[in-house]
Amino acid sequence: MPQNQPTILIIDNCPEDRATYGSYLLQDRRYSYRILEEEYGEKGLELCKAVKPDAILLDFPLPDIKGLEFLKQLKTQLGTTNLPVVMLASQDNEAIAVAAMKSGVAGYLVKTNTTAECVRCAIHNIIERANLKLHLEDTEERFRTSIENMLDCFGIYTSIRDQSGKIIDFRVDYVNGAACQSNRMTKDEQIGKNLCKLLPTHREIGLFDEYCQVVETGKPLLKESMVYSEIYDQQYLTRVFDIRATKLGDGFVASWRDVTEQKQIQEQLIEKQQFIQRIADTTPGILYLYDLIEQRNLYINYQSSEFLGYSSPEVLAMGAEFTQKVMHPEDFARLPAHIARFNLTPHNAVFSFEYRMRHANGEWHWFHSRDTVFARTADGLPRQILGTAQDITDRKQAEEELRRANERFQLAAAAVNCLIYDWDIEKNTVERTEGLTQILGYSLAESEPTRDWWLALIHPDDLQTLQEQTASTLATGDRCVTEYRVRHKDNQYRYVQDHALLIRDAQGRLVRVVGSTIDITERQQLYQLEQEARAEAEAANRAKDDFVAMVSHDLRAPLNSILGWAQILRTRKPDEATVARALETIERNAHDQAQLLEDLLDLSRMIRGKLELKLCQVTLVPIIEGAINTVYLAAQAKAIRLESQLDQTIAPFPCDPKRLQQVLENLLSNAIKFTPEGGRIDVRLERGETHIQITVSDTGQGISAEFLPYIFERFRQAHHTTRQNGLGLGLAIVRHLVELHSGKIQAYSPGEGQGATFTITLPLLGKGSGY
Numbered sequence: 099m100p101q102n103q104p105t106i107l108i109i110d111n112c113p114e115d116r117a118t119y120g121s122y123l124l125q126d127r128r129y130s131y132r133i134l135e136e137e138y139g140e141k142g143l144e145l146c147k148a149v150k151p152d153a154i155l156l157d158f159p160l161p162d163i164k165g166l167e168f169l170k171q172l173k174t175q176l177g178t179t180n181l182p183v184v185m186l187a188s189q190d191n192e193a194i195a196v197a198a199m200k201s202g203v204a205g206y207l208v209k210t211n212t213t214a215e216c217v218r219c220a221i222h223n224i225i226e227r228a229n230l231k232l233h234l235e236d237t238e239e240r241f242r243t244s245i246e247n248m249l250d251c252f253g254i255y256t257s258i259r260d261q262s263g264k265i266i267d268f269r270v271d272y273v274n275g276a277a278c279q280s281n282r283m284t285k286d287e288q289i290g291k292n293l294c295k296l297l298p299t300h301r302e303i304g305l306f307d308e309y310c311q312v313v314e315t316g317k318p319l320l321k322e323s324m325v326y327s328e329i330y331d332q333q334y335l336t337r338v339f340d341i342r343a344t345k346l347g348d349g350f351v352a353s354w355r356d357v358t359e360q361k362q363i364q365e366q367l368i369e370k371q372q373f374i375q376r377i378a379d380t381t382p383g384i385l386y387l388y389d390l391i392e393q394r395n396l397y398i399n400y401q402s403s404e405f406l407g408y409s410s411p412e413v414l415a416m417g418a419e420f421t422q423k424v425m426h427p428e429d430f431a432r433l434p435a436h437i438a439r440f441n442l443t444p445h446n447a448v449f450s451f452e453y454r455m456r457h458a459n460g461e462w463h464w465f466h467s468r469d470t471v472f473a474r475t476a477d478g479l480p481r482q483i484l485g486t487a488q489d490i491t492d493r494k495q496a497e498e499e500l501r502r503a504n505e506r507f508q509l510a511a512a513a514v515n516c517l518i519y520d521w522d523i524e525k526n527t528v529e530r531t532e533g534l535t536q537i538l539g540y541s542l543a544e545s546e547p548t549r550d551w552w553l554a555l556i557h558p559d560d561l562q563t564l565q566e567q568t569a570s571t572l573a574t575g576d577r578c579v580t581e582y583r584v585r586h587k588d589n590q591y592r593y594v595q596d597h598a599l600l601i602r603d604a605q606g607r608l609v610r611v612v613g614s615t616i617d618i619t620e621r622q623q624l625y626q627l628e629q630e631a632r633a634e635a636e637a638a639n640r641a642k643d644d645f646v647a648m649v650s651h652d653l654r655a656p657l658n659s660i661l662g663w664a665q666i667l668r669t670r671k672p673d674e675a676t677v678a679r680a681l682e683t684i685e686r687n688a689h690d691q692a693q694l695l696e697d698l699l700d701l702s703r704m705i706r707g708k709l710e711l712k713l714c715q716v717t718l719v720p721i722i723e724g725a726i727n728t729v730y731l732a733a734q735a736k737a738i739r740l741e742s743q744l745d746q747t748i749a750p751f752p753c754d755p756k757r758l759q760q761v762l763e764n765l766l767s768n769a770i771k772f773t774p775e776g777g778r779i780d781v782r783l784e785r786g787e788t789h790i791q792i793t794v795s796d797t798g799q800g801i802s803a804e805f806l807p808y809i810f811e812r813f814r815q816a817h818h819t820t821r822q823n824g825l826g827l828g829l830a831i832v833r834h835l836v837e838l839h840s841g842k843i844q845a846y847s848p849g850e851g852q853g854a855t856f857t858i859t860l861p862l863l864g865k866g867s868g869y
Contacts, residue, residue, distance in 0.1 A: 104225055105132045105149060109142040109168075110157035110186065115209065119155050119186075122214035123221065131221075139163035143171055153224040154183045155217070156203075158194060165194075169201040180204070182228065184220040186212070249355075251277035255293060256349035257313055265310045268293040268349060280356055282330035299328045305341075312343050312350045319343040323361060383488040384465075387472060390437060390480055393418040405465075405489050407458025426462065429453035440471050440480040447471070452490070464494040521549055521611040528552065537594065537617045539587030557583035557591055568598075572608055576600050581618065593622035660684050711754035711838050719744050721755050722783055722792065725762035729770055736775045740766075744783040751790060751860070757835050764828045765794040765856050772854075773798035788862055795855040801847035809845045836860075 106123055110116045116135045123131045134149065136142040139160040146154070154172075158165035165185065172181055184205040185198040195206045204227065205220040245252050255268040270288045278285055281297070288296060293306075300306040303326065312319050320342055327336040338361045343352040378385050378399045384406075387397040394417040403409045406424065413420055422430060436451045443449075448470045454462045469485035517533035527547050535541055538555070545551060556564060560582040571578040578598040583591040598613035663680040666672060672680065722744060733740045762781075769779045773796045782793040801809060810833040829845075836843045841860040847853065 103130050103132050104152040104221075105134065106153050106155065106221060107134045107136065107142065107145060107149070107151040108155045109136045109139060109160070110155070111137050111159075111161050112157070113137075115157070115186075119217055122217045125214065126218050126221075128218075128222065129225065137161070139165075139168045143168065143175065146172060147175055152182060152228065153204075153221050154181075155221075156183050156185055158185055158187045158198075166197055166201060169198065169203065173202060178202075182224045184217075184224070245274045248274060248276055248353075251280045251354045251356075252351070253277050253353075254346065254349065254351050255309070256347070258292065265313060267295070268306075268309065270296070271349070277354075280354070282333075297328055299326060309343060309350055309352075312345050313348065316345045318345075323357065381486060383486050385486050386484075388483045388485065390483060391475075393421070395420065396482065405457075405463065405487075406455060424455050426454035426456070436469075437480070437483070440469075440483070445471055445474070463489055464491045466490045517615040519611075519613055519615070521613075523609050523611070526550075533615070537592065537615060538584060544587075552584075555585045557585070559583075572600065576602075578613075581622075592617055593619045657687075660687050709834065709838070711757055711835075713752050713754055715750040715752055716755045717750050718748055718753075718758075718783060718790070718792075719746055721753075721759050722762055722781060725759050725766055726781060728759075728763050729766045732767070732770050733779065736770065736773070736777075738770060738773055738775070739778040740781075741778065742781040742783075744781070745785050748783065748785050748790065753839055753860070754835075758839070761832045761835050761858070762792070762794070764832050768828065769794055769796040769798060769854075772796070790860045790862065792858040792860075793855060795853065797853045800850045800852045801845065801854050802850050806845060806847060810843070 108116045108119050110119070120133045120135070123133060134145060134151065136145055139162050142154075142156075145151075156165060156168065160168065169181060169183065172183070173179060179202045181202040181204065183203045184207060185195075185203045186207050186209055187194055188209055190208045190211075198206055204224045207216055207220060252272075252274045253270065254272040256271050257265045258267040258269055260266050270291050270293055273281070273285060273288050278288070281288065283296070294300050300309075303324075305324075305326075308319050308321075311317065322340050324339050324341060325336065326339055327334065329335075337356055337358040339354045340357050341352065341354040343350050381399060381401065384401050385397075385399040386395050386402075388394070389396050395413055398410050398413050400410050402413050406413075408416075408420075408424075416423065421433070425433070430453075432453070433451075436449065439449050440447065448468055451467045451469065453465055453467070455465055456462055465487045467485045467487040469483050471480045471482070472484035473482040475481045517537050518531045520529045522528075526549060528549055528551075529547065530542060530545065532542065534545060553561065564580055564582050567580055568578055576599070578596075578600065580596045580598075581593065582596070584594050586592050594615050595618045596613060596615050598611050600608055601610040601612065603609050660683075663684050667677065667680055722742070726740060726742060730740060766779065766781070773779060777797045779794070779796045782791075784791045784793075810829050833843050836858055839860055841858060843859075844857050846855045846857070
């Protein structure tokens with residue numbers, strides 16, 4: 099490669115000649131050479147491989163290798179046909195010269211005719227040719243890099259002609275990356291191929307003919323927004339291109355750009371502009387663009403003529419005088435405050451402003467405008483305001499009339515002490531009077547003007563019923579009266595009565611409901627008290643009747659038995675066995691009757707609160723054993739196993755021993771009564787950390803799940819195939835006695851036929867008692 103100090107290799111077997119050529123080159127004023135010498139060809143090739151000289155002076159006859167063979171090997175070594183070699187021949191030989199030139203040497207000199215200038219000139223040519231080649235390669239690389247990095251497509255094409263010279267197609271010589279992307283093909287798929295075979299549409303739309311005109315006439319081709327459809331990579335696409343083509347030799351260069359998206363954007367922009375203009379033309383109010391700095395309208399649509407009596411050009415011509423001239427002075431004084439709001443809000447904020455404007459005929463009209471910032475200054479301050487204005491004169495007049503009507507209405511509503519409402523179905527808005535505060539405690543400001551707000555206050559138990567009641571009326575009726583509960587502000591529910599009038603349009607659709615709501619809480623409470631009193635009286639009468647019937651039956655039964663056996667003993671002469679049986683029966687029935695009377699007396703004491711305990715410190719084990727001994731014979735008569743597990747370590751406990759034994763005897767008697775023969779009854783006494791527990795369980799007929807919750811209520815007996823003696827007071831008295839001991843009693847049964855368990859829990863008094 100050429101360098102600042104070119105390297106020259108002299109290969110000659112004559113030392114004198116090498117010295118002569120070296121001296122010629124050292125005298126060169128243009129270059130400062132680095133000179134290498136070699137006598138033999140083989141070593142010269144090795145040196146070329148190691149050093150890669152910029153130029154070689156080669157003697158044709160070498161002692162070890164012929165000059166042409168040297169050139170052949172050098173050509174292979176350098177990989178090029180243009181060799182930086184000047185051949186030096188001893189004599190002028192045309193055949194050798196031709197062979198050398200064909201081998202690619204850069205020059206041929208005859209030693210006898212060679213001068214210093216000839217040698218320097220030959221070397222200059224080699225160096226300058228190398229520099230020129232390097233420059234060309236660099237230029238070509240720059241060109242190729244520039245073309246490849248172009249966003250536009252670029253291609254070079256050469257004409258393909260027939261024998262008559264007519265252009266029949268163009269060969270693709272080069273395409274850049276953008277062109278490959280546009281054509282959906284690689285360079286290898288395009289370069290060297292026929293253009294019209296790759297892209298047949300060129301012929302169909304006449305583009306091929308236009309390219310031919312470029313080549314034949316030299317006139318450039320410029321086409322904009324050309325619509326082109328082609329199958330690209332098995333996909334049919336229609337795109338829009340801008341094309342430029344210029345003649346190059348017997349062909350042309352072309353650049354093109356896909357402007358499909360740009361064209362679409364332009365079309366969309368045009369459509370949007372047309373759309374905006376149509377909006378401006380069809381807007382029912384005034385549309386304007388106002389410049390805050392110049393204080394004038396930059397644009398106003400033609401509706402200004404309809405609403406203000408001034409045409410759009412007239413408004414624009416007035417400039418800054420228009421607003422002050424036409425706007426009411428009071429409203430013009432408020433305008434700066436309206437504009438100042440835009441300085442403190444987001445860019446897309448919209449503000450409303452109501453004001454009066456004087457028509458060209460002198461009449462004042464009310465307008466409602468909605469304004470937003472359209473453009474801002476470089477400092478971010480509002481510059482232009484875009485807005486619309488609607489004539490609301492009729493609305494303002496209607497509002498004033500409505501305000502007066504509402505004022506009269508509010509006065510009337512306050513006089514009748516009720517809530518009056520007006521529900522607009524389509525808007526789902528409800529207007530209410532101050533009666534809302536009187537009924538529910540909410541002010542109008544605290545309420546929401548919707549039906550949903552009111553529905554949320556209705557008691558959940560009443561809401562569904564209310565909706566069902568009103569559904570049919572809302573569908574076809576014209577009046578509706580309902581009663582329900584509504585939550586007051588104090589979270590208490592009030593009873594209200596609602597009278598509604600349903601208003602429909604010409605098609606029968608419900609459009610409005612007007613009604614009144616009054617507070618009927620006191621009336622409802624009186625009614626409920628009356629109903630409760632009535633229910634209690636009826637229940638008391640039923641209970642009295644049931645009680646009288648039950649007492650009559652349960653007192654009469656043992657008396658009948660006693661009287662029957664007494665009559666037998668008096669009128670007959672029974673044997674000893676019959677007498678014994680009679681006495682046993684009389685005794686048992688007298689005992690039952692005495693127990694019934696005792697239960698009735700306990701019940702009376704319970705009701706009057708006179709059932710009192712006589713507490714003392716007693717040991718529980720003897721009490722429980724006494725109760726077991728009392729019922730032992732009854733259990734033995736039915737072959738029932740009566741087992742007990744009693745904690746003998748439990749210290750004396752404060753209780754009424756008589757009443758506690760009564761409780762246990764009652765539970766054991768019931769267990770024996772409802773346990774079949776051969777069954778089992780278990781009694782346990784246990785001590786816990788905070789309580790003493792007594793459990794009575796049996797394998798009897800059990801208690802149904804339906805009756806279990808009522809087992810301790812008065813006059814309650816489960817239904818059985820045969821009625822058991824008793825008034826159903828025993829367990830009620832048991833619970834009362836246990837509770838008087840500050841204890842609890844619970845009943846458990848897996849179900850009928852699976853026995854029952856009664857558990858008494860008595861609390862310990864604490865550490866002071868030793869527990």
